[in-house]
Amino acid sequence: MSVTDAKSILTEMETLGTEQARKTYQRHGVGDKVYGVSYADLGKFQKKLKTNHKIALDLWASGFHDAQVLACMIADPQQADSASLDKWSKTLSNYVITDAFSGYVAKSSLAQTKAEAWIKSDKEWISSAGWNIIGTLAKNDTSLADAWFAECVAAIERDLQTSKNRTRHTMNNTLIAIGARNPRLQAKALATAKRIGKVVIDHGLTNCKTRDAVATLQGDSQRKTKSSGGVIRKPAN
Numbered sequence: 001m002s003v004t005d006a007k008s009i010l011t012e013m014e015t016l017g018t019e020q021a022r023k024t025y026q027r028h029g030v031g032d033k034v035y036g037v038s039y040a041d042l043g044k045f046q047k048k049l050k051t052n053h054k055i056a057l058d059l060w061a062s063g064f065h066d067a068q069v070l071a072c073m074i075a076d077p078q079q080a081d082s083a084s085l086d087k088w089s090k091t092l093s094n095y096v097i098t099d100a101f102s103g104y105v106a107k108s109s110l111a112q113t114k115a116e117a118w119i120k121s122d123k124e125w126i127s128s129a130g131w132n133i134i135g136t137l138a139k140n141d142t143s144l145a146d147a148w149f150a151e152c153v154a155a156i157e158r159d160l161q162t163s164k165n166r167t168r169h170t171m172n173n174t175l176i177a178i179g180a181r182n183p184r185l186q187a188k189a190l191a192t193a194k195r196i197g198k199v200v201i202d203h204g205l206t207n208c209k210t211r212d213a214v215a216t217l218q219g220d221s222q223r224k225t226k227s228s229g230g231v232i233r234k235p236a237n
Helices: 006-016 019-027 039-049 053-062 065-074 082-089 095-105 111-118 124-140 146-162 165-179 183-196 213-227
Strands: none
Touching: 006 053, 006 065, 039 065, 053 065, 065 095, 082 095, 082 111, 082 124, 095 111, 095 124, 095 165, 111 124, 124 146, 124 165, 146 165, 146 183, 165 183, 165 213, 183 213
């Protein structure tokens, strides 16, 4: 597996791609510009490349879906800059690359700033990326205040049902992620999910399902109660 530069990687990707994988990607909304490289092979590239921002930039510029997924896997979050992230966000065209991209941005110091800006976008994939980032921050960033996430919950309640298809999906998942952060936010998210009601998402030709936020949050609450001996402990400030 040659990993000397983006050109050699793209050449190897072309040989590794399969028609079956291309069809699978396309069933999930990926366009025609895809080699059909498996995630197992992308993982092998990542293992060899580790973090390589220069190659990541070149891979993204190729426009090939699998190359852009790998770019998000090896790009250096510390070298992320605002202009480049905005440029990349404008090329998002399906949920697979949007998820990969938002996962990368969530590791950068610009995560909160970009999330706050992108959730206001009327572009489905940009707003989806913003909500994805917030969900990831809810899981991973313990430094952020509950008040900020409470504002996000309020925005979800206000806008979810009138947002675009995939944005609704990410907002629903983000509400669940915020609720899993601690008991205080769990109660707020659960009450919000009940008021929002059923969330309907068109998942196209895939077998993907929309998670029931109420059932999921109630289940999380019950598991936490059992694990704490029947007492939900007050979170640290």
